[in-house]
Amino acid sequence: MEVVREPGTVAMRTTMVRNKDVPVQLSPVNDADSAVAALFQSHRLAMVRLAVLLVDDVETSEDVVQEAFAALHRRWPMLADREAAVSYLRSCVLNGSRSVLRRRRTVRRNPHPDADTLTVEGADGRLMLAEEHREVIAALQRLPRRQREVIVLRYWSELSEAQVAAALGISLGAVKSNAFHGRQAIAAALGGAE
Protein backbone atom coordinates (compact mmCIF):
# COMPACT_ATOMS: atom_id res chain seq x y z
CA MET A 1 0.00 0.00 0.00
CA GLU A 2 1.35 3.36 -0.99
CA VAL A 3 1.02 6.05 1.61
CA VAL A 4 0.95 9.62 0.43
CA ARG A 5 2.69 11.97 2.75
CA GLU A 6 2.77 15.70 2.49
CA PRO A 7 5.56 17.91 3.76
CA GLY A 8 5.27 19.56 7.12
CA THR A 9 4.42 18.41 10.60
CA VAL A 10 1.30 19.02 12.57
CA ALA A 11 0.77 18.56 16.26
CA MET A 12 -1.37 15.75 17.58
CA ARG A 13 -4.92 16.76 18.40
CA THR A 14 -7.79 15.16 20.20
CA THR A 15 -11.48 15.75 19.97
CA MET A 16 -14.56 14.48 21.73
CA VAL A 17 -16.94 12.71 19.48
CA ARG A 18 -20.61 11.95 19.40
CA ASN A 19 -22.59 10.42 22.15
CA LYS A 20 -20.17 7.78 23.34
CA ASP A 21 -17.61 10.41 24.32
CA VAL A 22 -14.77 8.42 22.92
CA PRO A 23 -11.66 10.55 22.70
CA VAL A 24 -10.22 10.15 19.25
CA GLN A 25 -6.56 10.52 18.71
CA LEU A 26 -6.26 12.38 15.48
CA SER A 27 -2.93 11.41 14.07
CA PRO A 28 -0.70 13.95 12.41
CA VAL A 29 -2.87 15.41 9.75
CA ASN A 30 -0.44 14.60 7.03
CA ASP A 31 -1.02 10.93 7.68
CA ALA A 32 -4.50 10.41 6.32
CA ASP A 33 -4.24 6.64 6.35
CA SER A 34 -3.61 6.24 10.05
CA ALA A 35 -5.92 9.06 11.09
CA VAL A 36 -8.84 7.78 9.04
CA ALA A 37 -8.08 4.25 10.19
CA ALA A 38 -8.37 5.41 13.79
CA LEU A 39 -11.68 7.09 13.08
CA PHE A 40 -12.81 4.00 11.23
CA GLN A 41 -12.13 1.86 14.26
CA SER A 42 -13.86 4.17 16.69
CA HIS A 43 -16.76 5.47 14.63
CA ARG A 44 -17.72 2.95 12.00
CA LEU A 45 -20.34 1.21 14.11
CA ALA A 46 -21.91 4.47 15.25
CA MET A 47 -22.06 5.76 11.70
CA VAL A 48 -23.60 2.55 10.38
CA ARG A 49 -26.17 2.74 13.15
CA LEU A 50 -26.95 6.32 12.17
CA ALA A 51 -27.43 5.26 8.56
CA VAL A 52 -29.58 2.31 9.59
CA LEU A 53 -31.94 4.65 11.40
CA LEU A 54 -32.27 6.64 8.20
CA VAL A 55 -32.36 3.97 5.49
CA ASP A 56 -33.39 0.93 7.52
CA ASP A 57 -31.06 -1.46 5.76
CA VAL A 58 -27.77 -2.67 7.24
CA GLU A 59 -26.06 -3.64 4.02
CA THR A 60 -26.85 -0.35 2.33
CA SER A 61 -25.83 1.50 5.48
CA GLU A 62 -22.44 -0.18 5.44
CA ASP A 63 -21.97 0.96 1.85
CA VAL A 64 -22.97 4.50 2.74
CA VAL A 65 -20.51 4.59 5.62
CA GLN A 66 -17.69 3.11 3.57
CA GLU A 67 -18.24 5.84 0.99
CA ALA A 68 -18.23 8.41 3.77
CA PHE A 69 -14.87 7.24 5.07
CA ALA A 70 -13.49 7.22 1.54
CA ALA A 71 -14.68 10.79 1.10
CA LEU A 72 -13.12 11.74 4.42
CA HIS A 73 -9.85 10.19 3.34
CA ARG A 74 -9.85 12.13 0.09
CA ARG A 75 -10.77 15.31 1.92
CA TRP A 76 -8.31 14.84 4.74
CA PRO A 77 -5.52 17.12 3.50
CA MET A 78 -8.03 19.91 2.88
CA LEU A 79 -9.81 19.80 6.20
CA ALA A 80 -9.07 23.10 7.84
CA ASP A 81 -10.21 21.98 11.23
CA ARG A 82 -9.30 18.40 12.02
CA GLU A 83 -11.75 18.38 14.84
CA ALA A 84 -14.44 18.74 12.22
CA ALA A 85 -13.62 15.28 10.88
CA VAL A 86 -16.47 13.58 12.71
CA SER A 87 -18.91 16.29 11.66
CA TYR A 88 -17.75 15.89 8.08
CA LEU A 89 -18.16 12.15 8.35
CA ARG A 90 -21.66 12.55 9.73
CA SER A 91 -22.59 14.91 6.91
CA CYS A 92 -21.32 12.37 4.38
CA VAL A 93 -23.46 9.68 5.97
CA LEU A 94 -26.50 11.96 5.90
CA ASN A 95 -25.92 12.82 2.27
CA GLY A 96 -25.33 9.20 1.34
CA SER A 97 -28.47 8.10 3.14
CA ARG A 98 -30.41 10.82 1.37
CA SER A 99 -29.19 9.52 -1.97
CA VAL A 100 -30.30 6.02 -1.06
CA LEU A 101 -33.75 7.26 -0.15
CA ARG A 102 -33.91 9.22 -3.38
CA ARG A 103 -33.13 6.10 -5.31
CA ARG A 104 -35.95 4.33 -3.63
CA ARG A 105 -38.44 6.97 -4.58
CA THR A 106 -39.98 4.88 -7.29
CA VAL A 107 -41.80 2.98 -4.69
CA ARG A 108 -44.10 5.68 -5.88
CA ARG A 109 -47.35 3.99 -5.21
CA ASN A 110 -46.37 3.68 -1.60
CA PRO A 111 -44.65 6.95 -0.72
CA HIS A 112 -44.88 6.18 2.96
CA PRO A 113 -43.97 2.51 2.83
CA ASP A 114 -45.62 0.13 5.14
CA ALA A 115 -43.34 -0.82 7.97
CA ASP A 116 -43.21 -4.38 6.75
CA THR A 117 -42.22 -3.59 3.20
CA LEU A 118 -39.23 -1.31 3.43
CA THR A 119 -36.52 -3.88 3.20
CA VAL A 120 -36.06 -7.45 4.24
CA GLU A 121 -33.42 -6.53 6.76
CA GLY A 122 -35.43 -3.66 8.10
CA ALA A 123 -38.47 -5.80 8.59
CA ASP A 124 -36.47 -8.55 10.23
CA GLY A 125 -34.69 -6.09 12.45
CA ARG A 126 -37.90 -4.56 13.67
CA LEU A 127 -39.29 -7.97 14.51
CA MET A 128 -36.62 -8.19 17.17
CA LEU A 129 -37.77 -4.96 18.76
CA ALA A 130 -40.27 -4.67 21.54
CA GLU A 131 -43.72 -3.73 20.35
CA GLU A 132 -43.51 -0.25 21.84
CA HIS A 133 -40.28 0.43 20.00
CA ARG A 134 -41.60 -1.02 16.76
CA GLU A 135 -44.44 1.48 16.76
CA VAL A 136 -42.06 4.38 17.18
CA ILE A 137 -39.69 3.17 14.47
CA ALA A 138 -42.58 2.58 12.09
CA ALA A 139 -43.82 6.11 12.77
CA LEU A 140 -40.32 7.46 12.26
CA GLN A 141 -40.02 5.77 8.87
CA ARG A 142 -43.24 7.39 7.75
CA LEU A 143 -41.93 10.87 8.46
CA PRO A 144 -40.77 13.10 5.62
CA ARG A 145 -37.03 12.74 5.12
CA ARG A 146 -36.03 16.03 6.71
CA GLN A 147 -38.11 15.45 9.83
CA ARG A 148 -36.68 11.96 10.18
CA GLU A 149 -33.14 13.28 9.93
CA VAL A 150 -33.77 15.93 12.54
CA ILE A 151 -35.40 13.48 14.93
CA VAL A 152 -32.56 10.97 14.58
CA LEU A 153 -29.87 13.59 15.07
CA ARG A 154 -31.64 15.17 18.03
CA TYR A 155 -32.73 12.05 19.85
CA TRP A 156 -30.13 9.49 18.92
CA SER A 157 -27.03 11.43 18.05
CA GLU A 158 -27.88 13.83 20.87
CA LEU A 159 -26.81 16.86 18.89
CA SER A 160 -27.89 20.32 19.89
CA GLU A 161 -30.27 22.18 17.59
CA ALA A 162 -27.37 24.29 16.38
CA GLN A 163 -25.32 21.19 15.61
CA VAL A 164 -28.25 19.63 13.76
CA ALA A 165 -28.63 22.82 11.75
CA ALA A 166 -24.96 22.72 10.84
CA ALA A 167 -25.03 19.02 9.97
CA LEU A 168 -28.04 19.36 7.70
CA GLY A 169 -27.18 22.78 6.34
CA ILE A 170 -30.50 24.28 7.39
CA SER A 171 -31.49 27.13 9.67
CA LEU A 172 -32.06 26.81 13.36
CA GLY A 173 -35.70 27.66 12.80
CA ALA A 174 -36.03 24.84 10.29
CA VAL A 175 -34.56 22.43 12.83
CA LYS A 176 -37.07 23.54 15.44
CA SER A 177 -39.94 23.32 13.01
CA ASN A 178 -38.99 19.88 11.69
CA ALA A 179 -38.38 18.56 15.17
CA PHE A 180 -41.74 19.87 16.32
CA HIS A 181 -43.69 18.43 13.41
CA GLY A 182 -41.79 15.14 13.48
CA ARG A 183 -42.39 14.74 17.16
CA GLN A 184 -46.05 15.63 16.73
CA ALA A 185 -46.46 13.07 13.95
CA ILE A 186 -44.85 10.33 16.00
CA ALA A 187 -47.02 11.21 18.98
CA ALA A 188 -50.12 11.12 16.79
CA ALA A 189 -49.10 7.74 15.38
CA LEU A 190 -48.73 6.44 18.89
CA GLY A 191 -52.21 7.57 19.73
CA GLY A 192 -51.33 10.96 21.12
CA ALA A 193 -49.18 9.49 23.83
CA GLU A 194 -47.72 12.60 25.40
Next chain:
Amino acid sequence: MNTIDDRITAALRARAELLTEAELSPAAPPAGRWAQPSRGRWTAPLLAAAIVGVAAVATVTAVQMSRSDHAHPAIRPTVSVHPSPSGVAPTPSASNPAPSQSATQPAPSQSPSQTANTSQSATPPPSSVTPPFVMGYEPLWPFGSYTEAEQWRTKAGGSQPWHLDAAQTALNFTRSYLGFTELDQVAEPRMDEQGAHVGVGYRDPNGQLRIAAVLHLIRYGDSKDSPWEVVGSDDTTLSLEKPAYGSRVSSPMTIGGHITGVDENIVVSVLASQTDRSTVAQIPAGGDRSAWTTGPVSFAQRGTLTLVASTGGHLQQVERFAIHGVHT
Protein backbone atom coordinates in the same frame (compact mmCIF):
# COMPACT_ATOMS: atom_id res chain seq x y z
CA MET B 1 -38.08 14.59 29.16
CA ASN B 2 -41.67 13.63 28.89
CA THR B 3 -43.09 10.34 27.74
CA ILE B 4 -42.95 10.85 24.01
CA ASP B 5 -39.35 12.07 24.11
CA ASP B 6 -38.38 9.10 26.25
CA ARG B 7 -40.12 6.72 23.89
CA ILE B 8 -38.42 8.15 20.82
CA THR B 9 -35.01 8.04 22.48
CA ALA B 10 -35.49 4.51 23.76
CA ALA B 11 -36.80 3.22 20.43
CA LEU B 12 -33.97 4.76 18.43
CA ARG B 13 -31.41 3.38 20.82
CA ALA B 14 -33.01 -0.07 20.75
CA ARG B 15 -33.16 -0.10 16.95
CA ALA B 16 -29.59 1.13 16.55
CA GLU B 17 -28.16 -1.22 19.12
CA LEU B 18 -29.65 -4.24 17.42
CA LEU B 19 -26.62 -3.84 15.25
CA THR B 20 -23.40 -4.79 16.97
CA GLU B 21 -19.78 -4.64 15.96
CA ALA B 22 -19.74 -8.39 15.39
CA GLU B 23 -22.55 -8.15 12.87
CA LEU B 24 -20.84 -5.63 10.65
CA SER B 25 -19.36 -6.96 7.47
CA PRO B 26 -15.58 -7.07 7.51
CA ALA B 27 -14.20 -3.92 5.96
CA ALA B 28 -10.96 -2.04 5.88
CA PRO B 29 -10.58 1.71 6.18
CA PRO B 30 -9.75 3.54 2.98
CA ALA B 31 -6.05 4.05 2.56
CA GLY B 32 -3.43 4.72 -0.01
CA ARG B 33 -3.10 6.93 -2.99
CA TRP B 34 -6.35 5.92 -4.64
CA ALA B 35 -8.30 7.92 -2.15
CA GLN B 36 -6.20 11.03 -2.32
CA PRO B 37 -7.17 14.14 -4.22
CA SER B 38 -3.98 13.91 -6.18
CA ARG B 39 -4.45 16.67 -8.64
CA GLY B 40 -1.09 15.97 -10.18
CA ARG B 41 -1.90 12.49 -11.34
CA TRP B 42 -4.76 13.78 -13.43
CA THR B 43 -2.59 16.19 -15.31
CA ALA B 44 -1.33 13.68 -17.87
CA PRO B 45 -4.74 12.07 -18.59
CA LEU B 46 -6.41 15.46 -18.88
CA LEU B 47 -3.73 16.69 -21.21
CA ALA B 48 -4.09 13.56 -23.31
CA ALA B 49 -7.88 13.96 -23.35
CA ALA B 50 -7.53 17.57 -24.43
CA ILE B 51 -5.23 16.57 -27.28
CA VAL B 52 -7.63 13.84 -28.37
CA GLY B 53 -10.51 16.32 -28.20
CA VAL B 54 -8.73 18.85 -30.36
CA ALA B 55 -7.83 16.13 -32.85
CA ALA B 56 -11.43 14.91 -32.93
CA VAL B 57 -12.80 18.40 -33.54
CA ALA B 58 -10.31 18.88 -36.34
CA THR B 59 -11.32 15.55 -37.87
CA VAL B 60 -15.00 16.40 -37.63
CA THR B 61 -14.46 19.74 -39.27
CA ALA B 62 -12.41 18.22 -42.06
CA VAL B 63 -14.91 15.46 -42.76
CA GLN B 64 -17.87 17.80 -42.70
CA MET B 65 -16.13 20.17 -45.09
CA SER B 66 -15.36 17.24 -47.33
CA ARG B 67 -18.99 16.11 -47.27
CA SER B 68 -20.35 19.56 -47.91
CA ASP B 69 -18.39 19.56 -51.14
CA HIS B 70 -20.58 16.67 -52.30
CA ALA B 71 -23.78 18.33 -51.08
CA HIS B 72 -24.89 15.36 -48.97
CA PRO B 73 -27.94 15.85 -46.83
CA ALA B 74 -27.65 16.02 -43.07
CA ILE B 75 -26.36 12.86 -41.49
CA ARG B 76 -29.07 12.72 -38.88
CA PRO B 77 -32.47 11.99 -40.39
CA THR B 78 -35.58 13.66 -39.11
CA VAL B 79 -37.32 11.53 -36.53
CA SER B 80 -40.96 12.02 -35.72
CA VAL B 81 -42.53 10.53 -32.63
CA HIS B 82 -45.91 8.95 -33.14
CA PRO B 83 -47.37 7.64 -29.89
CA SER B 84 -49.39 4.56 -30.58
CA PRO B 85 -53.13 5.07 -30.41
CA SER B 86 -54.75 3.74 -27.31
CA GLY B 87 -55.05 0.02 -27.31
CA VAL B 88 -53.52 -0.46 -30.70
CA ALA B 89 -50.21 -2.07 -31.37
CA PRO B 90 -47.73 0.19 -33.09
CA THR B 91 -47.55 -0.31 -36.78
CA PRO B 92 -44.12 -0.96 -38.14
CA SER B 93 -43.02 1.58 -40.66
CA ALA B 94 -39.93 2.49 -42.49
CA SER B 95 -39.13 5.22 -40.04
CA ASN B 96 -40.10 3.35 -36.90
CA PRO B 97 -39.90 -0.40 -37.31
CA ALA B 98 -40.77 -2.72 -34.51
CA PRO B 99 -37.51 -4.53 -33.76
CA SER B 100 -39.21 -7.79 -32.93
CA GLN B 101 -40.70 -7.86 -36.40
CA SER B 102 -37.72 -6.70 -38.34
CA ALA B 103 -35.04 -9.14 -39.31
CA THR B 104 -32.63 -6.35 -40.06
CA GLN B 105 -33.07 -4.59 -36.76
CA PRO B 106 -30.39 -5.42 -34.20
CA ALA B 107 -31.46 -6.72 -30.82
CA PRO B 108 -32.42 -3.65 -28.80
CA SER B 109 -30.53 -4.52 -25.64
CA GLN B 110 -27.33 -4.98 -27.52
CA SER B 111 -27.77 -2.44 -30.19
CA PRO B 112 -27.03 1.02 -28.82
CA SER B 113 -23.33 0.66 -28.42
CA GLN B 114 -22.96 -1.57 -31.44
CA THR B 115 -24.88 0.79 -33.58
CA ALA B 116 -22.84 3.65 -32.29
CA ASN B 117 -19.66 1.83 -33.22
CA THR B 118 -20.77 1.32 -36.78
CA SER B 119 -22.28 4.72 -37.30
CA GLN B 120 -20.69 7.81 -38.73
CA SER B 121 -17.21 8.30 -37.45
CA ALA B 122 -17.43 12.06 -37.83
CA THR B 123 -19.38 12.62 -34.63
CA PRO B 124 -17.78 14.01 -31.48
CA PRO B 125 -16.29 11.52 -29.05
CA PRO B 126 -18.27 10.81 -25.89
CA SER B 127 -15.46 12.32 -23.84
CA SER B 128 -16.59 15.72 -25.05
CA VAL B 129 -19.93 15.24 -23.28
CA THR B 130 -20.10 16.18 -19.66
CA PRO B 131 -22.43 13.82 -17.80
CA PRO B 132 -24.26 15.93 -15.25
CA PHE B 133 -27.43 13.91 -15.63
CA VAL B 134 -28.55 12.13 -12.49
CA MET B 135 -30.79 9.19 -13.20
CA GLY B 136 -32.33 8.69 -9.77
CA TYR B 137 -33.69 5.32 -10.90
CA GLU B 138 -32.32 1.95 -11.83
CA PRO B 139 -31.67 1.98 -15.59
CA LEU B 140 -33.25 -1.32 -16.61
CA TRP B 141 -33.44 -1.22 -20.41
CA PRO B 142 -32.33 -0.62 -23.13
CA PHE B 143 -29.29 1.36 -21.97
CA GLY B 144 -27.03 0.23 -19.19
CA SER B 145 -25.57 3.65 -18.53
CA TYR B 146 -25.89 7.32 -19.32
CA THR B 147 -22.82 7.04 -21.50
CA GLU B 148 -24.52 4.43 -23.66
CA ALA B 149 -27.61 6.58 -23.96
CA GLU B 150 -25.55 9.59 -24.91
CA GLN B 151 -23.64 7.53 -27.43
CA TRP B 152 -26.88 6.60 -29.09
CA ARG B 153 -28.11 10.18 -29.00
CA THR B 154 -24.95 11.69 -30.39
CA LYS B 155 -23.62 8.94 -32.63
CA ALA B 156 -26.39 6.69 -33.79
CA GLY B 157 -27.30 9.02 -36.59
CA GLY B 158 -30.98 8.36 -36.14
CA SER B 159 -30.87 4.59 -36.24
CA GLN B 160 -33.48 2.81 -34.17
CA PRO B 161 -35.70 5.85 -33.78
CA TRP B 162 -38.01 3.83 -31.53
CA HIS B 163 -35.74 4.97 -28.70
CA LEU B 164 -37.56 8.29 -28.96
CA ASP B 165 -40.97 6.67 -28.67
CA ALA B 166 -41.94 5.77 -25.10
CA ALA B 167 -44.75 3.45 -26.22
CA GLN B 168 -42.55 1.59 -28.65
CA THR B 169 -39.76 1.30 -26.10
CA ALA B 170 -42.20 -0.11 -23.55
CA LEU B 171 -43.49 -2.64 -26.05
CA ASN B 172 -40.01 -3.68 -27.14
CA PHE B 173 -39.01 -4.08 -23.52
CA THR B 174 -41.98 -6.33 -22.89
CA ARG B 175 -41.64 -8.45 -25.97
CA SER B 176 -37.92 -8.51 -26.71
CA TYR B 177 -36.35 -8.16 -23.29
CA LEU B 178 -38.87 -9.87 -21.04
CA GLY B 179 -39.90 -12.29 -23.77
CA PHE B 180 -43.63 -11.79 -23.23
CA THR B 181 -44.44 -12.04 -26.90
CA GLU B 182 -48.15 -12.55 -26.33
CA LEU B 183 -48.37 -8.97 -25.13
CA ASP B 184 -48.67 -6.96 -28.31
CA GLN B 185 -50.88 -4.02 -27.39
CA VAL B 186 -49.76 -0.68 -26.09
CA ALA B 187 -51.82 2.14 -24.70
CA GLU B 188 -51.38 5.86 -25.08
CA PRO B 189 -48.55 6.98 -22.78
CA ARG B 190 -49.50 9.14 -19.85
CA MET B 191 -46.91 11.84 -19.37
CA ASP B 192 -46.13 13.60 -16.12
CA GLU B 193 -43.13 15.19 -14.49
CA GLN B 194 -41.77 11.75 -13.60
CA GLY B 195 -41.74 10.61 -17.21
CA ALA B 196 -43.98 8.36 -19.25
CA HIS B 197 -46.34 5.68 -18.00
CA VAL B 198 -47.22 3.19 -20.69
CA GLY B 199 -49.73 0.36 -20.45
CA VAL B 200 -48.83 -2.81 -22.33
CA GLY B 201 -51.19 -5.73 -22.69
CA TYR B 202 -53.30 -7.87 -24.95
CA ARG B 203 -56.79 -8.21 -26.31
CA ASP B 204 -59.04 -10.84 -24.79
CA PRO B 205 -61.27 -13.08 -26.94
CA ASN B 206 -63.97 -10.39 -26.83
CA GLY B 207 -61.59 -7.87 -28.29
CA GLN B 208 -61.30 -5.92 -25.06
CA LEU B 209 -57.91 -4.45 -24.22
CA ARG B 210 -56.36 -5.93 -21.09
CA ILE B 211 -53.45 -4.05 -19.55
CA ALA B 212 -50.82 -6.42 -18.18
CA ALA B 213 -48.58 -3.75 -16.70
CA VAL B 214 -48.01 -0.02 -16.71
CA LEU B 215 -44.34 0.61 -17.34
CA HIS B 216 -42.56 3.70 -16.14
CA LEU B 217 -40.00 5.26 -18.46
CA ILE B 218 -37.90 8.37 -18.20
CA ARG B 219 -35.71 10.11 -20.71
CA TYR B 220 -32.11 9.04 -20.17
CA GLY B 221 -30.67 12.53 -20.38
CA ASP B 222 -31.69 16.15 -20.21
CA SER B 223 -32.07 16.62 -23.93
CA LYS B 224 -35.40 16.49 -25.73
CA ASP B 225 -33.91 13.88 -28.01
CA SER B 226 -32.59 11.75 -25.19
CA PRO B 227 -33.83 8.17 -25.51
CA TRP B 228 -36.41 6.61 -23.26
CA GLU B 229 -35.33 4.17 -20.57
CA VAL B 230 -37.53 1.70 -18.71
CA VAL B 231 -37.04 2.18 -14.97
CA GLY B 232 -39.91 0.33 -13.31
CA SER B 233 -43.61 -0.38 -13.30
CA ASP B 234 -46.60 1.24 -11.64
CA ASP B 235 -47.89 -1.68 -9.68
CA THR B 236 -51.52 -2.11 -8.73
CA THR B 237 -52.96 -5.61 -8.39
CA LEU B 238 -49.59 -7.34 -8.67
CA SER B 239 -46.68 -5.68 -6.95
CA LEU B 240 -43.01 -6.26 -6.28
CA GLU B 241 -41.95 -4.65 -3.02
CA LYS B 242 -39.10 -6.67 -1.57
CA PRO B 243 -36.27 -6.00 -1.81
CA ALA B 244 -36.81 -2.26 -1.92
CA TYR B 245 -36.47 -0.59 -5.29
CA GLY B 246 -32.94 0.56 -5.92
CA SER B 247 -31.46 -1.44 -3.08
CA ARG B 248 -28.25 -3.41 -3.22
CA VAL B 249 -28.86 -7.13 -3.08
CA SER B 250 -26.82 -10.27 -2.76
CA SER B 251 -27.60 -13.91 -3.26
CA PRO B 252 -29.71 -15.36 -1.76
CA MET B 253 -32.46 -12.78 -1.54
CA THR B 254 -36.13 -12.89 -0.73
CA ILE B 255 -38.50 -11.44 -3.29
CA GLY B 256 -42.03 -10.51 -2.40
CA GLY B 257 -44.99 -8.25 -2.85
CA HIS B 258 -48.77 -8.32 -2.94
CA ILE B 259 -51.35 -9.70 -5.32
CA THR B 260 -55.08 -9.46 -5.82
CA GLY B 261 -56.57 -12.30 -7.83
CA VAL B 262 -57.77 -15.86 -7.79
CA ASP B 263 -55.85 -19.01 -8.53
CA GLU B 264 -52.68 -17.27 -9.53
CA ASN B 265 -49.27 -18.72 -10.19
CA ILE B 266 -46.59 -16.08 -9.82
CA VAL B 267 -43.43 -16.70 -11.83
CA VAL B 268 -40.45 -14.74 -10.54
CA SER B 269 -37.41 -14.12 -12.70
CA VAL B 270 -34.14 -12.26 -12.41
CA LEU B 271 -32.68 -10.63 -15.52
CA ALA B 272 -29.34 -8.97 -15.95
CA SER B 273 -29.50 -8.87 -19.73
CA GLN B 274 -31.47 -10.35 -22.57
CA THR B 275 -29.55 -13.59 -22.30
CA ASP B 276 -28.64 -13.64 -18.63
CA ARG B 277 -31.92 -14.55 -17.00
CA SER B 278 -33.28 -17.19 -14.73
CA THR B 279 -36.61 -18.12 -13.23
CA VAL B 280 -36.05 -18.32 -9.52
CA ALA B 281 -39.47 -19.23 -8.16
CA GLN B 282 -43.04 -20.15 -8.96
CA ILE B 283 -45.54 -19.42 -6.23
CA PRO B 284 -49.23 -20.27 -6.03
CA ALA B 285 -51.02 -17.21 -4.70
CA GLY B 286 -54.34 -15.43 -4.58
CA GLY B 287 -56.64 -13.29 -2.50
CA ASP B 288 -57.29 -9.63 -1.93
CA ARG B 289 -53.98 -7.82 -1.70
CA SER B 290 -52.39 -10.92 -0.28
CA ALA B 291 -48.71 -10.91 0.50
CA TRP B 292 -46.54 -13.28 -1.50
CA THR B 293 -42.92 -14.13 -1.00
CA THR B 294 -40.41 -16.44 -2.55
CA GLY B 295 -38.31 -17.23 0.46
CA PRO B 296 -34.55 -17.05 -0.08
CA VAL B 297 -33.66 -17.59 -3.74
CA SER B 298 -30.21 -17.81 -5.23
CA PHE B 299 -29.13 -15.99 -8.32
CA ALA B 300 -25.88 -15.55 -10.18
CA GLN B 301 -26.53 -12.35 -12.12
CA ARG B 302 -24.51 -9.23 -11.39
CA GLY B 303 -24.98 -5.54 -12.01
CA THR B 304 -28.32 -3.88 -12.44
CA LEU B 305 -31.00 -6.51 -12.12
CA THR B 306 -34.56 -6.50 -13.35
CA LEU B 307 -36.83 -8.51 -11.08
CA VAL B 308 -39.94 -9.71 -12.84
CA ALA B 309 -43.10 -11.19 -11.36
CA SER B 310 -45.69 -12.42 -13.80
CA THR B 311 -48.89 -14.37 -13.58
CA GLY B 312 -51.46 -15.72 -16.01
CA GLY B 313 -52.80 -18.98 -17.24
CA HIS B 314 -56.43 -17.97 -17.54
CA LEU B 315 -56.54 -16.44 -21.00
CA GLN B 316 -52.89 -16.62 -21.91
CA GLN B 317 -49.56 -17.41 -20.35
CA VAL B 318 -48.78 -13.89 -19.14
CA GLU B 319 -51.70 -11.68 -18.18
CA ARG B 320 -50.11 -9.43 -15.58
CA PHE B 321 -46.57 -8.60 -14.63
CA ALA B 322 -44.57 -6.21 -12.50
CA ILE B 323 -40.91 -5.23 -12.68
CA HIS B 324 -38.49 -3.88 -10.14
CA GLY B 325 -34.92 -2.59 -10.27
CA VAL B 326 -32.13 -3.49 -7.86
CA HIS B 327 -28.40 -3.90 -8.18
CA THR B 328 -25.65 -6.08 -6.78
